[in-house]
Amino acid sequence: MADKLIRNLQICLEDGSVIRGEVFIQNGKISRISEMPIENYDGEEFDGNGNLALPGFIDQHIHGAIGEDFMDGKLHATEKIVQYLPSEGTTSFLATTMTHSPDHIQNAINLNQQFIGNHSFKGADMLGFHLEGPFIHPEQAGAQPLQYIRKPSIEMVKEWFGSELDGLKIVTLAPELDTNFEMINFLKNHQVLSSAGHTKASFEIIESAQQHGLTNLTHFTNAMTGLHHREIGVVGAGFMNNSLFCEVIADGVHLSTKMLKMIGKFIGSDRIILITDSMRAKGLPDGTYTLADQDVTVVGPKATLRNGTLAGSVLRMIDGVKLMKDVCDLSIHDIQKISSMNAAKQLGVFDRKGSLQVGKDADLVLLNEEFEIQHTFCLGELCFSIN
Numbered sequence: 001m002a003d004k005l006i007r008n009l010q011i012c013l014e015d016g017s018v019i020r021g022e023v024f025i026q027n028g029k030i031s032r033i034s035e036m037p038i039e040n041y042d043g044e045e046f047d048g049n050g051n052l053a054l055p056g057f058i059d060q061h062i063h064g065a066i067g068e069d070f071m072d073g074k075l076h077a078t079e080k081i082v083q084y085l086p087s088e089g090t091t092s093f094l095a096t097t098m099t100h101s102p103d104h105i106q107n108a109i110n111l112n113q114q115f116i117g118n119h120s121f122k123g124a125d126m127l128g129f130h131l132e133g134p135f136i137h138p139e140q141a142g143a144q145p146l147q148y149i150r151k152p153s154i155e156m157v158k159e160w161f162g163s164e165l166d167g168l169k170i171v172t173l174a175p176e177l178d179t180n181f182e183m184i185n186f187l188k189n190h191q192v193l194s195s196a197g198h199t200k201a202s203f204e205i206i207e208s209a210q211q212h213g214l215t216n217l218t219h220f221t222n223a224m225t226g227l228h229h230r231e232i233g234v235v236g237a238g239f240m241n242n243s244l245f246c247e248v249i250a251d252g253v254h255l256s257t258k259m260l261k262m263i264g265k266f267i268g269s270d271r272i273i274l275i276t277d278s279m280r281a282k283g284l285p286d287g288t289y290t291l292a293d294q295d296v297t298v299v300g301p302k303a304t305l306r307n308g309t310l311a312g313s314v315l316r317m318i319d320g321v322k323l324m325k326d327v328c329d330l331s332i333h334d335i336q337k338i339s340s341m342n343a344a345k346q347l348g349v350f351d352r353k354g355s356l357q358v359g360k361d362a363d364l365v366l367l368n369e370e371f372e373i374q375h376t377f378c379l380g381e382l383c384f385s386i387n
Contacts, residue, residue: 006046024041052367054365056086058340070096081124092349094169098145099292142311175205197218203231220238250315250320253301257327
């Protein structure tokens, strides 16, 4: 891997300050950040054209894109997604499964395990898995197939990922179905995040689940109990509890712009984690596609089952970033938190991801004044360029 010097940048540092300078990359890592010209180096030179450099986006909840899905369990499918994601600024991600038969989930895990930490495939870096279902509430299934929903099973998770839960980062479940919060305790003991989603839990159940290790809320406000003046539910817990991280699909469909503004104001950039929850139709024209063997109709930004139920999204991370920036009037520091830093901290990779700092992976997205992606670097390799 050739050394690389990127000149003429506005660089967003970890503390949110922005400097004009240069980034020197060696062996896929940021070797130096300097406001002064770097001389006497051996390697390639790249002109940043005065663009803003942010840490590459981290999408911890994505099912697919460009006609492919991680549940397909096919090498070429995942490789296509990995190569596509830098076009939207995403440099790291979690392959997200869906509620399906145990064998189908196992096949998807087995195939995709080989992508974790495998940098022979040029593109976004797979950090592990997000297991969304099958341990969810059937009355909050959304687009998850009802016939495959199961009660939380530690043995099943061990069967899929092994006794040490290799590669598993997040499990979305309905905590009200987790007897004595055994699954949440088990996951916590294995450094795996528990996230409440597709749930009918009350506020009190979420509060109790937190005492056992629950830390996240999956696609906040969607497929969970909402606010009511006598029971504020999971949504109320997200607003009230300052230790819960909230995934947000900022596509203007899953949440209105008014709700996004309220989330920005009352939850704030320290607890928001932007996701796409995108399915295979992302990056393709309107039409009919599939999600877990179900037909999905895509028209504009909206993907729905035949009964009108939302079926994931076709959102690109950069579009979610731009909408949150405009609706919530976010600072550059806020943007890097919700698009990269918070996820990196939650997933335990902040020592190498989530900010532009010497020693970290050279994952950078370069944006012009209109916040349009110009270039994306993954581990120092140019993986997308608008030119």
